[in-house]
Amino acid sequence: MLFEDDPPPRPGNSPEYTVSELSGAVKRVIEGEFGLIRVRGEIGRVSRPASGHLYFDLKDDRNVIAAISWKGQVARMAIRPEEGMEVVATGKMTTFPGQSKYQLIVDDMVPAGAGALMAMLEKRKAQLASEGLFDPARKKPIPYLPRVIGVVTSPSGAVIRDILHRLSDRFPRHVLVWPVAVQGEKCPAEVAAAIRGFNALEPGGKIPRPDLIIVARGGGSMEDLWGFNEEVVVRAAAASNIPLISAVGHETDTTLIDHASDRRAPTPTAAAEMAVPVRADLLAGLADLNARLARSQRSLMDRRSQRLSDLSRALPRLDALLATPRQRLDAATQRLGSALSLAAQKKRGLFAALASRHRPLALLTLTARKAETLKARAATLDDRATRRLERATARLELFASRLAPALTRLKGAASRDIARDRARLAQAADRLEAFPKTLASLTLKLEALDRTRQTLGHAETLARGFAILRADGQVVTSAKEAAKAQSLEIELHDGSFTAIPSAAPAKKPRPAKPADKPGQGSLF
Amino acid sequence: MTEKPIADLSFEEAMAELERVVGALERGDVALEASIALYERGAALKAHCAAKLADAEAKVELIRAAEGRAVGTTPMDAA
Numbered sequence: 050m051l052f053e054d055d056p057p058p059r060p061g062n063s064p065e066y067t068v069s070e071l072s073g074a075v076k077r078v079i080e081g082e083f084g085l086i087r088v089r090g091e092i093g094r095v096s097r098p099a100s101g102h103l104y105f106d107l108k109d110d111r112n113v114i115a116a117i118s119w120k121g122q123v124a125r126m127a128i129r130p131e132e133g134m135e136v137v138a139t140g141k142m143t144t145f146p147g148q149s150k151y152q153l154i155v156d157d158m159v160p161a162g163a164g165a166l167m168a169m170l171e172k173r174k175a176q177l178a179s180e181g182l183f184d185p186a187r188k189k190p191i192p193y194l195p196r197v198i199g200v201v202t203s204p205s206g207a208v209i210r211d212i213l214h215r216l217s218d219r220f221p222r223h224v225l226v227w228p229v230a231v232q233g234e235k236c237p238a239e240v241a242a243a244i245r246g247f248n249a250l251e252p253g254g255k256i257p258r259p260d261l262i263i264v265a266r267g268g269g270s271m272e273d274l275w276g277f278n279e280e281v282v283v284r285a286a287a288a289s290n291i292p293l294i295s296a297v298g299h300e301t302d303t304t305l306i307d308h309a310s311d312r313r314a315p316t317p318t319a320a321a322e323m324a325v326p327v328r329a330d331l332l333a334g335l336a337d338l339n340a341r342l343a344r345s346q347r348s349l350m351d352r353r354s355q356r357l358s359d360l361s362r363a364l365p366r367l368d369a370l371l372a373t374p375r376q377r378l379d380a381a382t383q384r385l386g387s388a389l390s391l392a393a394q395k396k397r398g399l400f401a402a403l404a405s406r407h408r409p410l411a412l413l414t415l416t417a418r419k420a421e422t423l424k425a426r427a428a429t430l431d432d433r434a435t436r437r438l439e440r441a442t443a444r445l446e447l448f449a450s451r452l453a454p455a456l457t458r459l460k461g462a463a464s465r466d467i468a469r470d471r472a473r474l475a476q477a478a479d480r481l482e483a484f485p486k487t488l489a490s491l492t493l494k495l496e497a498l499d500r501t502r503q504t505l506g507h508a509e510t511l512a513r514g515f516a517i518l519r520a521d522g523q524v525v526t527s528a529k530e531a532a533k534a535q536s537l538e539i540e541l542h543d544g545s546f547t548a549i550p551s552a553a554p555a556k557k558p559r560p561a562k563p564a565d566k567p568g569q570g571s572l573f
Numbered sequence: 574m575t576e577k578p579i580a581d582l583s584f585e586e587a588m589a590e591l592e593r594v595v596g597a598l599e600r601g602d603v604a605l606e607a608s609i610a611l612y613e614r615g616a617a618l619k620a621h622c623a624a625k626l627a628d629a630e631a632k633v634e635l636i637r638a639a640e641g642r643a644v645g646t647t648p649m650d651a652a
Contacts, residue, residue: 345599349605
C-alpha cells in the first residue's frame with residue numbers, strides 16, 4: 050500500500066528497481082522497523098505441516114497477520130497454540146518475497162488473560178496426571194533429619210533468607226543453594242536443570258548429595274509463577290529420586306510442581322519447617338528418654354536388690370539351722386567317751402568270768418572228773434549185764450523143764466479130739482448129703498435177706514448222695530474231728546477220694562457239712 | 574532384638590529404638606542380664622542421637638553449575 054501511493058514513475062526521474070531489489074528493500078525496511086515486537090491477538094486458522102513448523106494467523110476483529118513459528122520455537126513454547134486462543138506473541142516481522150507477503154515470525158507465545166491461562170493450565174494438568182506424574186503412590190517420605198538440604202531458588206531475595214533463617218532456628222544444616230531464575234523465560238529450564246543436577250550428584254562425592262530438595266519461590270502474579278507450571282519443571286520434580294518439597298508463591302497459589310512434588314509447603318518458611326525438626330525439642334526429648342532410661346534401670350536394679358534382701362531375710366540363719374544338731378552332737382560326743390569305757394568294762398567283766406573258767410588246769414580237772422564218772426558208769430554197766438544174763442538163763446531153764454510134760458498132755462488131748470472129730474465128721478457127711486436140698490431154699494432166703502440188707506445198708510444211702518468221711522481209717526462223725534484231721538477220705542457210692550480239710554475252719558461254716566451230719570449220724 | 578550397628582542407624586531409627594529400650598526397661602519385664610544389655614544399648618543409642626544433634630553446624634554453599642551439572646560450590650553468606 051505504501052508504495053502504491055507513490056506518484057507514478059516518471060522515466061529518468063526515479064530509480065528503477067528490479068522486483069528482487071524492491072522485495073529486498075521492503076524486507077530490510079520491515080525487519081528494521083519491527084525487529085522485536087509483541088502482538089496481542091487471537092489465533093486464527095492453524096496449520097501444522099509435517100515439517101513441524103507452525104503456520105497460523107493472528108487476528109483481531111478487523112485485520113489479520115500471517116504468523117509462523119519454526120519447529121524449534123514451537124518446541125520451546127509454553128503453550129500449544131490453538132485456534133481461538135488469546136495470546137501475546139513475541140517475534141519479529143519479516144517478508145516472504147516469493148509471495149509478496151509479510152508475516153510475523155513468532156518466537157514465543159503466552160496466553161493472554163487469566164481465563165485462557167487457566168484453561169491451558171487445566172488441560173496440561175490433566176495431561177500430566179494421566180501420565181501418573183501426580184500419583185500419590187509416587188510420593189516419597191520426607192526424611193526426618195536430612196543432613197544436606199538442596200534449595201533451588203534465587204540466591205538473592207527474601208526467600209532464601211527466610212529458609213536459611215528458619216533452618217538455623219530449628220536445626221542448622223548443610224544447605225546447598227542452586228541459583229536459578231525464578232521467573233521469566235529462563236526459569237523453567239533452570240529449575241528443571243537444578244533438580245536434575247542435584248539428583249545427578251554422587252553420594253559421597255565432592256559436593257554432598259542432598260537428602261532433601263526444596264524448590265522455592267516467593268509470592269507473585271500468576272505470570273510470575275508461570276515457570277513452575279511448565280512441563281519441564283513438573284517432569285523434573287516427578288522424576289527426582291531425592292524427596293522434594295515445593296514452596297512456590299503464597300498459600301493460595303498452586304502451581305503444577307506442587308502436584309508432582311513429594312510435599313507441598315504453603316510458603317518457603319513452611320518448607321524449612323517441614324524439612325527439619327526442632328533441635329531443642331529433640332534434645333529435650335532425648336534428655337527425657339535418657340533420664341527414663343537411667344531411672345528405669347535403677348528401679349529395676351532396686352526392685353531386684355530389694356527382692357534379694359527380702360529373700361535373704363527369709364532364708365534361715367545357718368547358726369539357727371545348726372544349733373540343735375550341734376547340741377546333739379556335743380551331747381553324744383560327751384556320752385561317747387564314758388559309754389565306750391563302760392561298755393568295755395562290761396565286756397571285760399564278762400570275759401574275765403569266762404576266762405577264769407577256761408583255765409587249762411580247770412579244764413584238765415574237769416576232764417579227769419568226767420573220765421572218772423565214765424569209768425564208774427562202765428563198771429556198773431558190766432555188773433548189770435551179767436546179772437540180767439544169769440536171770441534170763443534161769444528162766445529159760447525153768448521153761449524148758451516145763452515144756453516136755455506139756456507136750457505129752459497136749460498129745461493126749463489131741464488124740465481124743467481127733468477121735469471125737471471123726472465121729473462128728475461122719476455125722477456131718479450124712480448131713481452133707483442132705484445139704485443140696487436145703488441149699489436151694491437157703492439161697493432164696495439169702496437173696497431175700499440180701500435185698501433187705503441192701504435197702505437197709507449204707508451202699509444205698511450212698512447212692513442217694515450221702516458220703517462217709519474217714520480219717521485214718523476211722524469214721525468221722527463230727528465237724529470238730531473232721532477239722533482236726535490231716536486228711537479226709539470221702540467215700541461216695543462209686544468210689545472214694547481224699548480231701549484236705551481247710552486249715553482254718555471257715556468263719557462261715559460250710560453249709561453242706563452240718564446239713565449232712567444228721568443223715569450220717571443216723572447211719573452209724 | 575535387631576542388633577543393627579548403632580553407627581548405621583539414622584537419628585530417627587536410633588530415637589525409635591531408644592524409645593523401645595526405655596519402654597522395655599520401664600515395664601520391667603526383662604531378665605537382669607538382658608536389662609543390663611538393654612541399658613548399655615540404650616546408652617549407646619542416646620550417645621548416637623546426641624552426636625547427631627550436636628552435628629548441627631550451619632553451612633551454606635552456592636552451587637556453581639555448568640551445563641546443568643554442579644561443578645563446585647562457593648561459600649554463601651547465610652545472612
